Amino acid sequence: MFGNRLRELRKEKNLTMKELGKKFSLAESTISGYENGNRKPDSEIINAFADFFEVSTDYLYGRTDKRKIDNKTELPELTAKDERDILRDLEKIINNLESKDGLASFDGHTLDDMDEEDRELLIASLENSMRLAKRLAKQKYTPKKYRK
Template structure:
């Protein structure tokens, strides 16, 4: 089970001992919430993850920050990494803007979203790319070059 799912499970138990009551509170069917916690939130819809986070009084960014170990937060991205992230983000946004198949967001292009949703989507995508880049650096940096030796 990934750290985010375990953290959500723990936070729900602290706030609401009855999982069904929490599901009702956040307007998600209990079976959906149960499935999210069994399979991991990585397999859940973005909308449901946002609902769970709001119900817990946190943002998705806070969830990521709390779930990731300090070691990943210590990884520094260089200028090339930042350029790669911005390039990939632009590619994703252009794909959503063109409303082409897999890249359409809820059947709409990015220009059809209201400004707050558009900003949230772009921010979430950028944050996800940043985390992915850091995880890749952590995983594929040879041990002899790591600073934590």
Template sequence: MLFERVKELAEQRGENLKTVAQKLGFSENAFYKWKKQSPKSETLELTADYFDVSTDYLLGRTDKKRYYDLTEEDEKDIQNELQRMIDSMNNKSGFAAADGSTMDELSEEDKELLLASLEQSLRIAKRVAKQKFTPKKYRD
């Protein structure tokens, strides 16, 4: 599992295992040795840091690459918050653009762009909050 994950991550970056090993200061065949033996924890951590994934992901303990990746529960929270925002904007006094137009006066395209922007903003905010406020003991 470990070797396959590292190989997949290298391929996603357009690199081969030999190149990645050299960049990390490992022997050229270091990753191939991982097929039969476990790496040292320092080596595993360097590899995880290089690919910006958790060591648990490399080891196959989770499919979540980073501790701050959004979960299904996070996605539900985002959709609920987005719905609350939509409901609020649909009230007569809930939304006014800089030019004074209301939600009803926006074109369908503008409404769609606004909602997409709000949804993306909520995702970014949730991810940043997880990075900032997740205690270290829960990060891997």
């Protein structure tokens, strides 16, 4: 499916395989291989094609017939107060995970028992999840008349 979609998009822009290859520093034979299904592009090239043709990678892969992702779902930005709230709540969660009495832990181990890299990854994951949750809540619960 990828090859057919790439060929279709290339032809819509009136580009030859050579011209498309030149835009991405690829040989004409590489583009031909992609279109014929003899070669598989890496994810970096697929993302570049999606950006160039202004389609989603799912469209290129044939997972959907919808060319673009609907940008109406853009999430609201966080305010300084939101950032402070997230950091305060994150600190509470970390303190709770660090205590032996808290949420107890992961297989009987507290946050202090983890090596530094795992600890940082867990904290970063929690922070990102909290940011996303806050943005989704703002989108869902902000009345339309107050949205930008």
